Amino acid sequence: QVQLVESGGGLExxxxxxxxxxxxxxxxxxxxxxxWFRQAPGKEREFVAAISFIGYTTRYADSxxxxxxxxxxxxxxxxxxxxNSLKPEDTAVYxxxxxxxxxxxxxxxxxxxxxxxxxxxSS
Numbered sequence: 001q002v003q004l005v006e007s008g009g010g011l012e013x014x015x016x017x018x019x020x021x022x023x024x025x026x027x028x029x030x031x032x033x034x035x036w037f038r039q040a041p042g043k044e045r046e047f048v049a050a051i052s053f054i055g056y057t058t059r060y061a062d063s064x065x066x067x068x069x070x071x072x073x074x075x076x077x078x079x080x081x082x083x084n085s086l087k088p089e090d091t092a093v094y095x096x097x098x099x100x101x102x103x104x105x106x107x108x109x110x111x112x113x114x115x116x117x118x119x120x121x122s123s
Contacts, residue, residue, distance in 0.1 A: 002026040002098050002112040009094060009117030016086050016121075022079040022096030022114060029077040030054065033103040035110060036070060036081045038092035038119075047105040048094070049081060057103055064090075086121045093118050 008020040020036070035050035049070035050059045058070050069082040079096050094117050097110035104110065 002029075002032065004096050004098060004112055004114035006094065006096050006114045006117040009119045011120045011122065012086055014086060014088055014121055014123050017082070017084045018086065018119060020081040020083065020094055020096075020117060020119070022081075024077045024079065024098065029072075030074040032098040032100055032112075034070075034072060034079045035097045035099065035104065036079075036094060037097060037107060038090075038094045039116075040092040043092075045095070045107050047107075050103045050105060051079070052103045059103060059105060061105075083119070086119075088121045088123045091119060091121050 003025045005023045012018050030053055033052050036048040037045050038048050039045040047061050048064055051070045051072055055072050067085045071080045096114045098112040099110045
C-alpha cells in the first residue's frame with residue numbers, strides 16, 4: 001500500500017503561482033512513477049504531468065506545458081507540481097497518483113491515488 005496526501009492548493013489570481021506537494025508513505029517511493037491529474041466539475045479526470053521513478057523523464061499535457069513543472073524528491077518521499085502563469089481553466093481538484101509500472105498518462109495505469117487538493121484560479 002502507498003498512502004498519498006496532497007497539499008498546497010488554494011485560491012490564486014490568474015497569472016499567479018501555486019506549488020502543490022504530495023507526501024507519500026508506505027512502500028518505497030522511488031519504486032513508483034508518479035503523476036498529477038485534475039478534475040473540474042462536470043468533467044472527466046485529465047492528465048496533467050508525470051515523472052519517472054528517479055525523475056529523469058517527465059511528460060506534460062499540452063495545456064500546461066511551459067507553465068507547470070513536475071519534480072520529485074525521493075529522499076523526502078515527496079512529489080511536487082509548480083504551477084506558474086495560472087489560468088481560470090486550471091481550476092480543478094488536483095490528484096497525485098502512483099504507478100508501479102512506468103511513467104503513464106492514463107488514469108487506469110495508476111494504482112494509488114490521493115484525496116485531492118482544490119485549486120481555484122480567479123480571473
